[in-house]
Amino acid sequence: MQVGESPVWRAQENALYWVDIPAQKIVRLRMDDSARTEWLLPERVACIAFAQGSGLIAGLETGVFAVTLPEAGSIGTASDEAPRAQVKKLAAPVHAAPDMRFNDGRCDRQGRFWAGTMVQDMSLANPAGALYRFDAEGVLSAPVIGGLVTQNGLAWSPDGKTMYLSDSHPSRRLVWAFDFDTDTGMPHNRRVFADLHHYVGRPDGAAMDADGCYWICANDAGRVLRFTPQGVLDREIAVPAVKPSMCAFGGSGLDTLFVMSIQPANRASEDDGAVFAVKPGVAGLPEPEYAGAL
Structure with missing residues (x-):
């Protein structure tokens, strides 16, 4: 795996889904039989969420898409070629710069889909990225938050009233918290929640x-960090990969933390690009699903 991102636990399938961005794939691993299935998309896919009806909503390079995954043979069987996902573009932002794509995204607790954009060449440090909201009526917002270099770290508190957002670019390394209006879907009162220059x-x-603590992958440090709602670092978990990228709770009791990782060009460890499963001693929350029709 090159760039593993957007893990989502699917309880009714006892399966973990994720994406491999440069490979343009959505991947599923079933826990019952360890069967792995991959679906190829027409563009780089960065984030996914399940819809309450059926199908997936996803942030790709050029927009927000509805995605249908046809069943096919699992990897390692006679049907090794990845089946192609069926996609339909729902909305597209006007990117502020060339060579941009969506990055991190998920649904808030009311079922709105959120995703942010970034310039793919991170060496440019271009703050052209923005965070967008795609509501249940199928309307893509104007940029809700702008000036982002590498948007990441989206999450909501258990009651949905606090939104978290990070910028993972080396020049930023910040996590912000916002008060979140659950009725209007608008964040306000932005403040620094965690400055990783200090960690x-x-x-x-x-x-x-489930305790309202925020778990963030510390990319380039081989760690997952847990911050309390007060912004206090109280846990660190080491993983055997330099670049952990995103984590999600899953398993039958939502008590397993699945950690994705990236395989850098100068691969530092044979475990870079792997998926890790950790029992942190706490449980997570079910991942919200998109409330609109696809």
């Missing part, structure tokens, strides 16, 4: 546990 790594993808 390790860069804040990548995140997960929320």
Whole structure:
């Protein structure tokens, strides 16, 4: 796996889904039989969420898409070629710069889909990225938050009234918290929640546990960090990969933390690009699903 992101636990299938961004694939691993299935998409896919009816909603390079995954043979069987996912573009932002795509995204607790954009060449440090909201009526917002270099770390508190957002670019390394209006879907009162200049790594993808604590992957540091709602670091878990990218709770009791990782060009460990499963001693929350029709 090159860039594993957007893990989503699917309880009714006892399966973990995720994406491999440069490979343009959605991947599923079933726990019952360890069967792995991959679906190929026409563009780089960065984030996914299940819809309450059926199908997936996803952030790709050029927009927000509805995605249908046809069943096919699992990887390692006679049907090794990845089947192609069926996609339909729902909305497209006007990107502020060339060569942009969506990055981190998920649904809030009311079922709105959120995703942010970034310039793919991170060396440019271009703050052209923005966070967008796609509501249950199928309307893509104007940029809700702008000036982002590498948008990441989206999460909501258990009551949905606090939103978290990070910028994982080396020049930023910040996690912000916002008061979140659950009725209008608008964040306000932005403040620094965690400054990773004071800790390790860069804040990548995140997960929320049932205690309201925020788990953030510390990219480049081989760690997953847990911050309390007060912004206090109280746990660190090491993983055998330099670049953990995003985590999610899953398993039968939502008590397993699945950690995705990235395989860097100068691969530092044979475990880079792997998926890790950790029992952190706390449980997570079910991942919200998109409330609109696809």
